[in-house]
Amino acid sequence: xxxxxxxxxxxxxxTLDNPDLEVLSHTGDQIAxxxxxxxxxxxxxxxxxxxxxMRRAVLGALPAAQKLREPLPESLRQQYQLVNLSQxxxxxxxxxxxxxxxxxxxxxxxDEFFYLQLxxxxxxxxxRQTQNGRPLSVHGELVDRFYELLPFSLTEAQQRxxxxxxxxxxxxxxxxxxxxxxxxxxxxxxxVIALLSAIQSGYQTAFMAPTxxxxxxxxxxxxxxxxxxxxxxxxxxxxxxxxxxxxxATQLQTGELPLLVGTHALIQDQVEFERLxxxxxxxxxxxxxxxxxxxxxxxxxxxxxxxxxxPIPRTLALTLHGDLDVSQIDExxxxxxxxxxxxxxxxxxxxxxxxxxxxxxxxxQAYIILPLVEESEKLDLRxxxxxxxxxxxxxxxxxxxxxxxxxxxAAQKEAVIAQFRDQTLQILVSTTVVExxxxxxxxxxxxxxxxxxxxLSQLHQLRGRVGRGSxxxxxxxxxxxxxxxxxxxLAVLEQSQDGFFxxxxxxxxxGPGEVLGTxxxxxxxxxxxxxxxxxxxxxxARRAAEQVMxxxxxxxxxxxxxxxxKLRYERLMGGAIFT
Numbered sequence: 001x002x003x004x005x006x007x008x009x010x011x012x013x014x015t016l017d018n019p020d021l022e023v024l025s026h027t028g029d030q031i032a033x034x035x036x037x038x039x040x041x042x043x044x045x046x047x048x049x050x051x052x053x054m055r056r057a058v059l060g061a062l063p064a065a066q067k068l069r070e071p072l073p074e075s076l077r078q079q080y081q082l083v084n085l086s087q088x089x090x091x092x093x094x095x096x097x098x099x100x101x102x103x104x105x106x107x108x109x110x111d112e113f114f115y116l117q118l119x120x121x122x123x124x125x126x127x128r129q130t131q132n133g134r135p136l137s138v139h140g141e142l143v144d145r146f147y148e149l150l151p152f153s154l155t156e157a158q159q160r161x162x163x164x165x166x167x168x169x170x171x172x173x174x175x176x177x178x179x180x181x182x183x184x185x186x187x188x189x190x191x192v193i194a195l196l197s198a199i200q201s202g203y204q205t206a207f208m209a210p211t212x213x214x215x216x217x218x219x220x221x222x223x224x225x226x227x228x229x230x231x232x233x234x235x236x237x238x239x240x241x242x243x244x245x246x247x248x249a250t251q252l253q254t255g256e257l258p259l260l261v262g263t264h265a266l267i268q269d270q271v272e273f274e275r276l277x278x279x280x281x282x283x284x285x286x287x288x289x290x291x292x293x294x295x296x297x298x299x300x301x302x303x304x305x306x307x308x309x310x311p312i313p314r315t316l317a318l319t320l321h322g323d324l325d326v327s328q329i330d331e332x333x334x335x336x337x338x339x340x341x342x343x344x345x346x347x348x349x350x351x352x353x354x355x356x357x358x359x360x361x362x363x364x365q366a367y368i369i370l371p372l373v374e375e376s377e378k379l380d381l382r383x384x385x386x387x388x389x390x391x392x393x394x395x396x397x398x399x400x401x402x403x404x405x406x407x408x409x410a411a412q413k414e415a416v417i418a419q420f421r422d423q424t425l426q427i428l429v430s431t432t433v434v435e436x437x438x439x440x441x442x443x444x445x446x447x448x449x450x451x452x453x454x455x456l457s458q459l460h461q462l463r464g465r466v467g468r469g470s471x472x473x474x475x476x477x478x479x480x481x482x483x484x485x486x487x488x489x490l491a492v493l494e495q496s497q498d499g500f501f502x503x504x505x506x507x508x509x510x511g512p513g514e515v516l517g518t519x520x521x522x523x524x525x526x527x528x529x530x531x532x533x534x535x536x537x538x539x540x541a542r543r544a545a546e547q548v549m550x551x552x553x554x555x556x557x558x559x560x561x562x563x564x565x566k567l568r569y570e571r572l573m574g575g576a577i578f579t
Contacts, residue, residue: 113541119569120322157331181329183464203277236262366445441469451477456506
C-alpha cells in the first residue's frame with residue numbers, strides 16, 4: 001500500500017489527514033498515482049476541471065517542451081548557473097525533487113527579469129540615439145558664485161550626484177536622470193546647480209512641482225538664491241492672474257526669463273519657451289507619463305532631471321525606472337538631529353497633548369495630521385474639520401489652531417501656511433496635504449492620528465515636516481489598531497530614520513503595488529517573479545542584460561533572444577519597446 005497525505009499528530013498518535021491511497025502488488029512496485037510520493041503541481045482551476053485532469057493534460061503536453069530552442073547563449077547560462085529552458089519548463093510542472101524545482105523556478109524568474117531589464121536598456125539606448133540634445137557648459141561664473149553663496153558645504157552624497165548630473169549635461173544625448181533623496185537630504189541644491197549650468201550656457205529652464213503648495217515653496221527658496229545672482233524667477237500656477245500670465249508668456253518667448261517654476265500649468269499650450277534647455281520635475285511619481293512628456297516637448301529634447309523625496313526600493317526603481325539613470329542622495333547634512341519617534345495608543349493621548357503644550361511654551365509649533373477631511377459614517381476616524389473644532393474649543397483654547405486640507409482653494413491653503421510660517425498659528429490641523437513641500441523649521445511636533453492607516457513611506461514623509469530646524473523634534477504615531485502587523489509596521493519608524501530602509505520594509509509589508517499608491521501602478525505583469533522575494537534574481541538579471549548590451553546592443557548575434565525580447569517585453573509592459 002502507498003499512501004500520501006498531511007501528517008498530523010492526534011491523541012491516537014501520528015495520522016495521515018485525508019490520505020490518497022494506492023494498492024501495490026509487491027514491495028517496490030512502480031507507483032501509478034500522479035500525486036503519491038512526488039512533488040505535485042497545483043494549478044488554478046475553473047469549475048468542472050478536476051486537478052488530476054489538468055495534471056494529465058499538462059503531462060501529455062510536456063514532450064513538446066523538449067523542442068524549445070534556447071534563446072540564451074551557453075556562456076551566459078554557465079556564468080549565472082541556469083538550467084536550459086526546456087528542462088526548466090518540464091521541471092516547473094513535474095520536477096524529480098525539490099532541488100530540481102528550485103533550479104527550474106530560478107531559471108524562469110531570471111528570464112522574466114532579464115527580458116524586462118533588457119527591454120528597458122534597449123529603450124534607453126534608443127532614446128539616446130534618436131534624440132539629439134545640446135551639450136551644456138558646466139563650468140562658469142554662475143555656478144561658481146552659487147557655491148560661494150552657500151553657507152554650508154555639500155555632503156559627499158550631494159557631490160557625487162552633482163558629478164553624475166554634470167557629466168550628463170556635457171553629453172550630446174539629453175540627460176534623463178532620476179535623483180532619489182530622503183527628506184532633507186538637499187535635492188533642491190543639487191537641482192539649482194543643474195539649472196545654473198543650463199542658464200549660463202544660454203538656455204531657459206523649467207521647474208515643475210505637483211501641487212501649488214510645493215511649487216510656492218520651491219519658488220520662495222529659489223527666489224532667495226536667484227535674486228542674489230541677479231537672475232529673475234517667476235511662478236506659474238492655476239492661481240496666477242491673467243495679466244501676470246501674459247507677462248510671463250512674453251518673457252518666455254523673448255528669452256529674458258531664465259527660470260519658470262510652476263505646477264502642471266507649465267504644460268499649457270500658451271506657455272512657450274524661446275530656448276528650453278533643462279526641465280526639473282519634483283516628486284515625479286505624482287505626474288503622469290503624458291504630463292512629463294508634454295513639458296519636455298516645450299523644448300527641442302531638453303535635458304530632464306526628475307527628483308523624488310519618496311525613496312523606493314532598488315527593485316522597484318529598476319522595474320519602473322530601468323530606462324533612466326538613477327542617483328541616490330543617501331546622506332543627510334551634518335548636524336541634523338534624529339526625530340524622536342514614539343508609537344502611542346489612545347490611552348496616551350494626554351501625554352501627546354502635554355508635549356505639544358510644552359513645546360509651544362518654548363515658542364515651537366506642532367502639526368496634527370488626520371486621514372479624513374470630514375466625518376465618515378463607515379470609518380470611525382477623527383476628521384480634520386471636527387477635530388480642529390474640538391482641539392480649538394476644548395483642548396487648546398489658549399492657542400491659535402489652524403486647519404488645512406485639500407478642499408481649500410490654493411489661495412486659502414497658502415494663507416494658512418503663511419500664518420503657520422509667521423507663527424500666527426501655533427498648531428496646524430491638516431490632512432496629508434502637508435506631506436511634501438511645507439518647510440517650517442520652527443515646527444517640532446508631528447502628531448499623526450490613526451497612523452496605522454498610512455503606509456510607512458507616507459508616514460516617513462509626514463515625519464520629515466519636523467526636524468528641519470536645530471531643535472529636537474518629535475513624531476507621535478497614534479495607533480488605533482489592535483492588529484499585531486500594524487504595530488510591527490509602526491515599530492519600523494520608531495527604530496529607523498532611513499527612508500530607503502523604510503521603503504523596503506513598506507514593500508515587504510504591503511507589496512509593491514500598494515507602496516506606489518495604487519494596485520494599478522504600471523508594474524509589469526510577472527507570472528512567477530516577486531519584487532519582494534526575488535531581489536537577488538533581479539540584480540543578476542540586470543547585470544546580465546547590461547553585459548549583453550555592452551557586447552552587442554543590436555542583439556544580431558542572438559536572433560532567438562531578440563525575438564523572445566520583443567514578445568516578452570510587450571507582454572510584461574503592455575506595449576512595444578520601439579516607440
